[in-house]
Structures are given as structure tokens and as C-alpha cells.
């Protein structure tokens with residue numbers, strides 16, 4: 340479960356990114372987090388994995404109370420989360436394979452498991468043929484999919500994807516969404532998709548939390564599925 344209670348957060352320069360935010364996302368939910376540029380979406384993500392800490396309120400993530408969490412426990416929190424960063428954060432000097440494998444190495448996964456899982460997750464995101472490429476040699480959409488494979492590979496309880504369809508075409512966008520929906524439905528994982536993409540919101544119906552100026556301005560239930568995708572195609 341993810342629970343924010345009266346959370347306010349400002350950056351060191353004084354910019355307030357979140358103001359009195361309260362929300363609860365239960366295990367296994369699929370949620371869109373939306374709102375205009377600068378609304379606080381990425382900042383909220385940074386609080387989830389303790390890249391930043393709230394100055395007011397409490398944050399609970401997968402059983403961890405983040406206000407009280409000691410720095411040395413942060414890796415254990417992060418193991419429960421798979422995050423696709425808006426700017427990908429790939430290692431430029433590592434290959435696609437190594438970028439995904441590294442996420443497993445840092446948690447001391449056995450080599451045999453790494454050799455088995457990395458190719459299967461690269462295949463899942465359609466990048467088997469790019470395993471030996473470096474991030475610089477990839478398109479934005481391909482880099483995004485490497486980041487997605489890396490987020491999924493350790494089987495985390497929750498996936499947070501910041502604009503996962505931001506730099507890809509429509510067909511690939513549906514592939515990524517279908518993959519995330521599968522991860523949610525079959526893998527029973529919490530999925531939070533941060534997006535600006537209004538077309539995405541018209542095609543898929545999930546609970547949608549809207550942030551504006553660091554505040555939650557609406558929180559609407561969805562019917563957990565597709566608007567048009569399965570019902571007859573294009574709008």
C-alpha cells in the first residue's frame with residue numbers, strides 16, 4: 340500500500356512541489372497520475388523511493404514508514420519498487436543487457452538467474468536484438484523500454500512509470516500499456532502511470548488522480564480496462 344497523509348514537500352531552493360497531499364493506493368491497483376507540467380508528479384515519485392523526503396506529513400510505502408526510515412534501510416524500500424524515470428537514468432557506459440543485469444547484481448541475484456531473466460525481460464519489451472547496444476545508440480522509445488525492463492526485472496511489488504509512453508509512437512504505446520496492464524492483472528502488481536497523454540486517458544480507463552500546483556484536485560475511479568482498444572479500435 341502507498342499512503343500519503345497531509346504531505347507537503349519543498350525543494351531546497353524553496354519551490355513547493357507538493358502541498359497537503361493525501362492519497363491511498365492499495366496493492367494491485369492501476370492508477371494514472373496526471374496533471375500539467377510542474378504539477379508535482381515527478382516530485383511525488385521522488386518521495387516514494389526516498390530520493391527526497393517530505394517536510395510535513397507522513398508517507399508509507401509497501402510497509403515502510405518513510406519519515407522514520409534510516410538511510411541504510413532505503414535499499415530495502417527500493418527493492419519493492421520498479422521505477423521508470425522520466426529521463427530514463429540509464430548507464431551510458433553499459434550495454435542494454437548490462438543496464439538490466441545491473442539492477443539484479445545490486446541485489447546480489449545469482450548469476451544463473453541474471454542470465455535467465457535479463458534476456459526474457461528484454462524480449463518482453465521487444466529489445467532482444469539490442470542487448471549489446473549502448474543507450475546512445477538507441478531511440479528514445481527504445482531507451483524507455485530498457486528502463487521498463489530494468490524496472491520489472493526484480494519482480495517488485497509496485498511499478499511507477501513516469502511518462503512511459505512519452506517518446507513512442509501509438510502502436511508501441513499500446514504495447515507498453517498492454518504490458519503494464521498484464522503486469523498489473525497477472526503479476527498482481529500495483530502500477531502507477533504518470534502521464535500527460537490525454538489520448539492515453541481516453542483509451543484506457545483506470546483510477547485517475549489529478550495533481551495541479553502540488554495539490555490533488557480530483558481522484559476518479561475507472562472501470563479498469565480499455566475504452567476503445569478492445570471495443571472496436573480507433574476513435
Ligand SMILES: Nc1ncnc2c1ncn2[C@@H]1O[C@H](COP(=O)(O)OP(=O)(O)OP(=O)(O)O)[C@@H](O)[C@H]1O
Nearest residue numbers: 350352354355356375376377378379380381382383
Ligand atoms: N530539483 C528541483 N529543484 C527545485 N525545484 C524543482 C526541482 N524539480 C522540480 N522542481 C519544481 O517543483 C515543481 C513540481 O515539479 P515536478 O517535476 O514534480 O512536476 P511534474 O508534474 O513532474 O511536471 P512534468 O509533467 O513537466 O514532468 C515545479 O514547480 C518544478 O519547477
Ligand SMILES: [Mg+2]
Nearest residue numbers: 380381382425
Ligand atoms: Mg515530471
